[in-house]
Amino acid sequence: MSDLKQHEMPSDELLVAFLDGELNGEERLRIDGLIKSDPAVAARYDFLARSEMPFFDAFEPLLENAPASDLEAILAGLPSSIVAEPQARNWNRRSFVAAAIALIFAGVAVDRTYLRIKDAHEESDGSEWRSVVAEYLTLYTADTLADVASDPTAQVAQLRSLGDKLGLDLPVSAIALPDIAFKRAQLLQYDGRPLGQIAYLDPAHGPLALCIVKSARGANAPQVEKRYGMNVVYWSDQTHGYVLVGHNPLDQLSALAEHLRTAIRA
Template sequence: MSDQKQHAMPSDELLVAFLDGELEGTERARIDALIKTDEAVAARYEFLSHSEMPFYNAFEPLLENAPTADLEAILDRLPAPIAAEPAGKGWSRRGFAAAAIALVFAGVAADRAYLGMRDVSGERDGSEWRGVVAEYLTLYTPETLANLASDEQEQNQQLRNVGDRLGLSLPAQAVSLPGIPFKRAQILQYDGKPLGQIVYLDPVNGPLALCIVQSSKGPSSPQSEQRYGLNVVYWSDQAHDYMLVGHNPVDQLNSLADQVRNALAA
């Protein structure tokens, strides 16, 4: 393993996997060493590890009054990765799932969602993924992306990996944006399906993301909206939904979206 790769900023999913005790062997040792020796990695890990704390404080009173027997019966029917309780954590995913169910029993609808959750009480037209992605991007700052290694070979491999999971060709030239450096491509997950995220760092407007999910809705022309204070341009082709999201002006996003759309269709 090259020294550059050894010290590259790990993706969020790798840090969360480390946090949840899902990494083993040399990969766990590598992430552990980075957290201990790299300030940027340590700061990102600290943010991700503490991001659960406010949820616990908010949901604890509901858990105290929740119908415990009903909750436990529902939790026992959940798949193991959801119901499992990570070792050594005071606030587990099982506890968070119980809190979410407690909200339903209490008649309270959660209005915030991150990549591990979704709001099933609102949009049901297939657009809810855009809200989840937009909210997740609000966690990004320029510092989140600034220290990512800009190795062209590694970035091309990331794009191939994302394309393979989505059944889509993603050549670097097709997703390059003029004057806006490409920083990372990675696979996330939404509603049990792969979600491709290609992240850029605009020198003027900050983090910008092109996100892609598989879809059978058919082609649609670009449209724009605002979500969580971010501008969004979204469209679809025969097999995928796309969104470009960031603080960039809508006119600029539309222009960039047209460029990507035409390049991917070529």
């Protein structure tokens, strides 16, 4: 073995393989010797050892929802000097962590890869747009809607315009809620697509909104979650996704959502 190879800085993938006990024989002895004799290699090894914490586990749910081919395509677009292609394309802990660390130290933000996968995952389950509409409603107070005139003629026109954009029949009778004032319907946009917001003012709990987008995800029964301190009920039919969000107690919000779901579907 040449002196150059004996003393050169091992790759991150090789150090993580050593860390995971995946090296045998002469190569393991060589890396062990470098860690003990070379301060730079030792510091690098210590850093990777500390990265044992949540590195792979944090990405694992995303990897399950993102095909390995997508990750390979992202890394393949980077210069070969930045990311060495894993010998086995199975995206195990060793190859993923090594590539991620290499990206960080090359000045390429690994969070761009993370966010690309994360966005694809959230878009696939609809959570991203639910987060957007919930965050938007946090800007509302009771005063935001209190002075909006409840003009039946204007409301019918707003709903008709909104329905035309969404490809959905939205008569006032379909979106009316018992004892909660319907204030206005407006067209917003999310990710280049029309997003309808139907705003209400609950005298007890403040602003409440039903938001609608076109969706090809198919029918899904109502589910609940909490975002930005508000309760959220969401569901979908064959052509649209729906979110009802507000400060109402969850049982009340679920009952209101079921009321809307039944009325819109009728």
